[in-house]
Amino acid sequence: MDVTLMDNRDGTDEYGNDGFIIQDVGKEKREAGIKGPIIGSWRHVGQRPATQNAAPPPSRTATADALDDDDIPF
DSSP: OOEEEEEOTTSSOTTSOOEEEEEOOOHHHHHTTOOOOEEEEEOOOSSOOTTSOOOOOOOOOHHHHHOOGGGOOO
16 A cells, blocks of 8 residues: 655644655546545654654653652562
């Protein structure tokens, strides 16, 4: 199956996806205005390019900071 990766217009979305995947329909159909179906979403794996606005990492809560490693049973 031929697929095409398209970037989101507004960058990374609220779910962390950087774009979507569509089925490629070929040059003739694309020029005729036919669009391929959307198959799913994609996201960068590993380090994001510097031009992307990556979401900041989640902050630790006071409860998570207060946990003592000795109380964990494993």
